[in-house]
Amino acid sequence: MPRLPRADWYDLTRDMNWDFSYVTEEDVFPELLSNGYGVPKQDWWTWDEPYKITYAEYVHNQAGKDAGLFTVNNVVGRSKIFENLEPGWMAATLAHYGAIAVGEYQAGIGEARMARFGRAASWRNMATYGCLDETRHGQLQTYFPYQALNKEPRLDWAHKAYHTNEWGMIAARHLFDDMFTANDAVSMAIQLTFTFETGFTNLQFLGMAADAMKVGDIDFGALISSIQTDEARHAQQGEPTLKILVAAGKKDVAQNLFDRMFWRAWKVFALLTGLSMDYYTPLEHRTHSFKEFMEEFINTQFIDQFRDFGLEAPWYWDQLLNEMNWVHHAYHLGVYYWRPTVWWNPVAGAAPAERAWLEEKYPGWNASFGKYWDVMGENVRDGHPELTLPETFPVVCNACQIPLCTPAGYAAGYLSSPLPLLLDLDGRRYTFCSEPCKWVFEQDPGQFKGHLSIIDRFLGGVIQPPTIPGALAYMGLSPEECGQDGTNYAWAYASAPVAGGVGQ
Amino acid sequence: MDTHVKMVGPVVRGLDPNLAEAVITAIETDNPDADVLVDDQGGYIRIGTPNVCRMTRASLEDALGRTFKLHQLEPQLAGFAGRMKLTDDEVVWFLERQD
Numbered sequence: 001m002p003r004l005p006r007a008d009w010y011d012l013t014r015d016m017n018w019d020f021s022y023v024t025e026e027d028v029f030p031e032l033l034s035n036g037y038g039v040p041k042q043d044w045w046t047w048d049e050p051y052k053i054t055y056a057e058y059v060h061n062q063a064g065k066d067a068g069l070f071t072v073n074n075v076v077g078r079s080k081i082f083e084n085l086e087p088g089w090m091a092a093t094l095a096h097y098g099a100i101a102v103g104e105y106q107a108g109i110g111e112a113r114m115a116r117f118g119r120a121a122s123w124r125n126m127a128t129y130g131c132l133d134e135t136r137h138g139q140l141q142t143y144f145p146y147q148a149l150n151k152e153p154r155l156d157w158a159h160k161a162y163h164t165n166e167w168g169m170i171a172a173r174h175l176f177d178d179m180f181t182a183n184d185a186v187s188m189a190i191q192l193t194f195t196f197e198t199g200f201t202n203l204q205f206l207g208m209a210a211d212a213m214k215v216g217d218i219d220f221g222a223l224i225s226s227i228q229t230d231e232a233r234h235a236q237q238g239e240p241t242l243k244i245l246v247a248a249g250k251k252d253v254a255q256n257l258f259d260r261m262f263w264r265a266w267k268v269f270a271l272l273t274g275l276s277m278d279y280y281t282p283l284e285h286r287t288h289s290f291k292e293f294m295e296e297f298i299n300t301q302f303i304d305q306f307r308d309f310g311l312e313a314p315w316y317w318d319q320l321l322n323e324m325n326w327v328h329h330a331y332h333l334g335v336y337y338w339r340p341t342v343w344w345n346p347v348a349g350a351a352p353a354e355r356a357w358l359e360e361k362y363p364g365w366n367a368s369f370g371k372y373w374d375v376m377g378e379n380v381r382d383g384h385p386e387l388t389l390p391e392t393f394p395v396v397c398n399a400c401q402i403p404l405c406t407p408a409g410y411a412a413g414y415l416s417s418p419l420p421l422l423l424d425l426d427g428r429r430y431t432f433c434s435e436p437c438k439w440v441f442e443q444d445p446g447q448f449k450g451h452l453s454i455i456d457r458f459l460g461g462v463i464q465p466p467t468i469p470g471a472l473a474y475m476g477l478s479p480e481e482c483g484q485d486g487t488n489y490a491w492a493y494a495s496a497p498v499a500g501g502v503g504q
Numbered sequence: 505m506d507t508h509v510k511m512v513g514p515v516v517r518g519l520d521p522n523l524a525e526a527v528i529t530a531i532e533t534d535n536p537d538a539d540v541l542v543d544d545q546g547g548y549i550r551i552g553t554p555n556v557c558r559m560t561r562a563s564l565e566d567a568l569g570r571t572f573k574l575h576q577l578e579p580q581l582a583g584f585a586g587r588m589k590l591t592d593d594e595v596v597w598f599l600e601r602q603d
Contacts, residue, residue: 006592051590057575065579068519202583206515209547209582213518221547225517228582239587287545301585304510308587308601 010052016121017045034117034185039248047120047240051233058129062136062230069226073144076219082148087347087486089215089285092208092276093145094154094344096224098161099168099272100204101141103176106162108134110180110188114237117185123237130193130234137227144223154481157343164476167341167454168271171401175268178447179261186241190254191261194238197231199302200265203273205231207293211277214285242309251311258306259314260443263436266320267400274328275335278358279349289361291324316436323434325362326414329369330405337376338390338403340472340482347486348373351494368412380492385485390468395420396453398430399437406433425449511541512586512597513552514559520580524549526567527559527577533567534558534594548582557586557597 020028025041036044053061076082085093111134114127145155161169180192205228212221245254270290277290288296299321303313314320336346350373358365379387394403397420410418421432425445432438441448454471457463463474472482513531516524528551532540538553551557565572574595586597 050588053575053578057573061575061578068579072519202515206548206582209517210545211547213546222519225519225547225582226579229517229578229580232581232583233578236588300508304585304599305587308599310601 006052006054010054013054014122014125015045029117029119032184033113034119035187036119037186037245037248037250037253039119039244039250041119043244043248044119044123045121047118047123047244049122049126049236049240051236053129053233055129058132062132065226065229066136069140069222072222073147073219077147081216081219082151085215085217086282087345088280088282088349089217090152091344091346091486092211092280093217093220094152094157095272095276095280095342096204096208097141097145097155097158098343099172101138101145101158102162103172104134104137104141106176106181107192108138110134110183110192111234113180114185114188114193118189118237119186123189123240126234126237130237133230133234136230140223140227144219154343157481160476161343165454165457166343166475166477167396167401167403170454171268171271174401174451175264178264182447186245187257189237189241190245190257193235194242194306195258195261196265197235198238198305199262199298200269201228201231201235202297202301203269203290203293204276207273207288207297208276210287211281211285214287215282239309242311246309246311254309255311256443258311259316260440262314263316263320263440264400266323267402267437270323270328271331271335271402275332275346278328278361279332279354280347283349283354283357286357290328291361294324314436316439319434319436322414323409326368326409326412327405329358329362329365329412330408331402333369333372333408334394334403334405336485337388338394339484340389340468341475341477342483343477343481345483345486348376348491350377351491353494354491364412369408377492380489385489392468393455393458393471395431396455397433397437398451398453398456399432399441399448401453402433404431404433507603509554510586510599511552511554512599513541513550513557513584514577514581514597515548515550515583515585517580517582518544518547518549523568523577523580526564527551529567530559530563531557533563534560550585552585552597555599558594559596560594561592 029036108131111127111130115124115131118124118127142158145158149155162173179196180188183191205224209221209225212224242254245251274290277286277293307313335342336348339346355366355370376388379385396403404420406415406420407418409415421435421438423430423432423438423441426449430441432441452460452462458466458471463471514527516527518524528540528542531551531553535553535558541550541552543550561572561574574590574592584597586599589596589598
């Protein structure tokens with residue numbers, strides 16, 4: 001049989017668009033599931049993915065990816081690599097699996113929605129691969145931790161976390177529901193595949209892969225970088241969707257969708273990747289700081305790509321650059337202090353050598369955030385570690401669902417006021433950590449206003465008894481599962497390096 | 505916005521050194537006028553040239569010493585800077601906007 005070059009038959013086999021005669025366009029693509037933003041049907045049919053792959057090629061590649069990955073996994077499983085991982089790295093991987101694994105299955109629901117309600121056959125074809133990809137990611141990231149359950153029982157949070165009301169998972173679910181589970185196919189292509197996957201997933205899945213290889217966690221590094229090869233392909237559903245919206249004069253729609261999700265993604269990655277890179281990864285294995293990764297992958301690589309379509313950096317760009325200096329340091333303080341509320345053992349990452357590194361990467365860190373660690377270190381050395389633990393709860397933002405850190409930002413000199421932002425709407429008051437978070441909420445109040453933050457639930461009587469133990473039980477954390485200091489306070493007793501820069 | 509040089513090109517996983525080396529060689533061959541940036545971070549290797557980065561199947565096959573279809577890059581292609589256009593014979597990463 002003669003073989004045609006792929007380019008000669010690819011479009012023909014892919015493009016199954018047709019006019020409807022028995023049903024209306026609205027019946028097939030209800031706005032709630034596929035908001036066409038008024039772009040004509042024939043325009044959508046020009047949707048053309050820049051990176052083409054046939055189903056046969058897809059299956060061949062995916063089989064090869066898993067064969068390679070499981071070769072590594074089988075070897076590592078017979079080694080002592082896991083037992084020798086340092087406590088900070090364990091914290092980073094436990095946080096990763098809980099925050100991400102089941103969310104991947106949810107992303108599969110999002111891809112399935114685009115596979116049905118995407119407005120062109122070519123798009124639905126790409127989304128079908130995307131749905132298979134996300135299923136793969138859910139399976140791999142629940143299976144890999146499952147293998148080590150006998151060594152670290154809390155790895156079951158890879159599966160459990162998403163089904164709990166643990167506060168970080170409420171934040172993750174709130175984000176993922178907004179981005180895909182409760183989103184329409186067209187908006188999702190801009191917000192999930194473009195903003196989130198083309199942009200932010202690189203931080204966690206490539207940045208942490210670089211750190212993993214230096215730490216020696218080859219299994220984790222191979223896993224997450226293999227996942228990112230799927231993302232790099234199916235993330236391209238964003239580009240053709242963006243081009244069609246821009247060509248149809250809907251640049252404002254695309255910019256608004258982007259701006260809303262870019263900020264939301266920033267907040268969650270500052271919490272997850274920010275802590276992992278700047279505090280949990282052992283100092284000698286760190287490649288870049290979180291801020292440097294942001295500058296490489298987001299502020300340069302990603303924004304260059306976004307602006308190439310004629311769009312601009314978000315209106316809150318200055319606030320982003322401001323928060324990049326401090327917000328994840330504040331998050332880390334909070335997570336460490338409220339460590340019983342997380343399923344991993346946070347390490348302080350505040351021994352003298354680590355503090356010198358932080359001061360180098362974030363000038364002024366010692367004089368601002370370092371002071372809190374001075375006090376906690378003293379309390380530990382004075383025999384009062386209980387003073388480094390919480391007796392009450394913080395205020396939580398009604399958009400990002402992460403505790404407000406405005407007082408820390410103010411004290412560090414980055415904000416002009418320590419006060420939260422407020423919004424009174426339909427008889428209740430909402431609280432926000434930042435102007436962009438308030439703006440996100442105001443863009444679509446109907447999407448958000450019925451949601452109760454963990455603190456709304458606490459104050460509203462949903463959590464009983466309204467105490468720290470009652471709240472921990474509500475979050476699904478038994479005493480054995482609650483986070484503890486990952487190094488048993490070794491950091492508080494570590495001496496300064498001989499040539500260190502802390503200078504006491 | 506600043507006026508930095510916009511670097512474009514692939515980000516490959518660090519798990520297949522032979523392929524990564526071949527990609528670097530092919531990009532050097534196909535972009536003779538450009539200084540090729542190679543930033544090896546262990547877990548990933550960023551390869552790039554300013555504004556446009558071409559890599560042909562022919563050059564990659566020469567560098568590898570075997571036949572290779574460009575879609576087979578995917579298992580090692582963890583990301584890329586710029587936009588990407590892939591055909592049977594070449595892959596191009598590029599950015600068009602001047603400012």
